[in-house]
Amino acid sequence: MSDLLQKLESISIRFNEVGQQIVDPDIIGDMDRYVKLTKEYKDLQAFMDIYKVYKDVMGNIETSKEMIELEDDPEMKEMAKLELDELLPKRQELEEEIKVMLIPKDPADDKNVIVELRAGTGGDEACIFVEDIYRMYSMYFKNRGWRVELVNSNEGGTSGYRELSFEVEGDGVFGTLKFESGVHRVQRVPETESQGRVHTSAITVAVLPEAEEVDIDLNMADVKKDTYRASGAGGQHVNKTESAVRLTHIPTNTVVECQDGRSQHKNYEKALTVLRSRLYQAERDKKDLERSAHRKSLISTGDRSAKIRTYNYPQGRITDHRINKTMYNLSSFMNGDIQEIIDALKIAENAEKMQEGTSV
Numbered sequence: 001m002s003d004l005l006q007k008l009e010s011i012s013i014r015f016n017e018v019g020q021q022i023v024d025p026d027i028i029g030d031m032d033r034y035v036k037l038t039k040e041y042k043d044l045q046a047f048m049d050i051y052k053v054y055k056d057v058m059g060n061i062e063t064s065k066e067m068i069e070l071e072d073d074p075e076m077k078e079m080a081k082l083e084l085d086e087l088l089p090k091r092q093e094l095e096e097e098i099k100v101m102l103i104p105k106d107p108a109d110d111k112n113v114i115v116e117l118r119a120g121t122g123g124d125e126a127c128i129f130v131e132d133i134y135r136m137y138s139m140y141f142k143n144r145g146w147r148v149e150l151v152n153s154n155e156g157g158t159s160g161y162r163e164l165s166f167e168v169e170g171d172g173v174f175g176t177l178k179f180e181s182g183v184h185r186v187q188r189v190p191e192t193e194s195q196g197r198v199h200t201s202a203i204t205v206a207v208l209p210e211a212e213e214v215d216i217d218l219n220m221a222d223v224k225k226d227t228y229r230a231s232g233a234g235g236q237h238v239n240k241t242e243s244a245v246r247l248t249h250i251p252t253n254t255v256v257e258c259q260d261g262r263s264q265h266k267n268y269e270k271a272l273t274v275l276r277s278r279l280y281q282a283e284r285d286k287k288d289l290e291r292s293a294h295r296k297s298l299i300s301t302g303d304r305s306a307k308i309r310t311y312n313y314p315q316g317r318i319t320d321h322r323i324n325k326t327m328y329n330l331s332s333f334m335n336g337d338i339q340e341i342i343d344a345l346k347i348a349e350n351a352e353k354m355q356e357g358t359s360v
Helices: 003-021 031-070 074-102 124-144 173-180 264-291 339-356
Strands: 113-119 147-155 161-169 182-188 199-209 223-228 244-249 254-258 307-312 317-320 325-327
Touching: 003 031, 003 074, 031 074, 074 339, 113 124, 113 173, 113 264, 124 147, 124 161, 124 182, 124 199, 147 254, 147 264, 161 173, 161 264, 173 199, 173 339, 199 264, 223 264, 244 264, 254 264, 317 339, 325 339
Parallel strands: 182 307
Antiparallel strands: 113 161, 113 199, 147 161, 182 199, 223 244, 244 254, 307 317, 317 325
């Protein structure tokens, strides 16, 4: 039996074990455990589907080889050779797919996320680009059926936003969006530019896996809470009471603000979620730095200062600098058609992991 078949056989045994556990009344009564097991069952189902196909292909290959070796009839021998010629590429294709599936997943990949957009160099133009990127992501999320909720916003001087943060909920959100973190650069002629010159502006994008209480040990004695009157989005009601919340994690001087909810309680809960997520990501970044001592990841999610993508409006071009991929569909890209670049980044990540034999 091949190594891959052995691995799939082990997964099959676990699949059957989990299948029995999720119908156990004691486990059904333990909601946390039941949810984890049903998720594991769903993940293992994909392996079972490909296991059946791969097992059949391997069996047919053995049968064809036996026929070629033992069959006396020339026609039957030729048929077996033709079948083997079709089966061998199929086996190779399946094995590559299985190897990718067996790459250990980042445990945070299935988490919801907090996305933080901040204007960088470029003044008003950077603020406008924050709004453009938010619109781009929002249209992509809508196509994926994901839910988006605004957490905090600070408007720009004339238009756009200096800062914008929002929560995204759905299946596999962090695993899909994590490579969006970094500096996004835009090259275009601003509306206020009378000479028609192209300006370069930049914003930063941070994609944080949404941390739960079990993910981060947060001592509330280390958290200072301030309230103030909100301004900007949210309607007139936000100015009547101190509904906005600012949390400061004293040991790390991490500051989180939330003012877009209608109540102080809701803003506090959202701010606490963002604070946990930032501290959780800081721990992940620390581990990434430790790992990078012996390997340099091309598409690391830890470096927020790395220029990852350029949006060039005069040429209608998007270039992702990490994988040297350029596309000339800027208009549709800014309307949420970003799946191609996300898929390319995932392929690059998988190739990197397979080459180095390491996991996230």
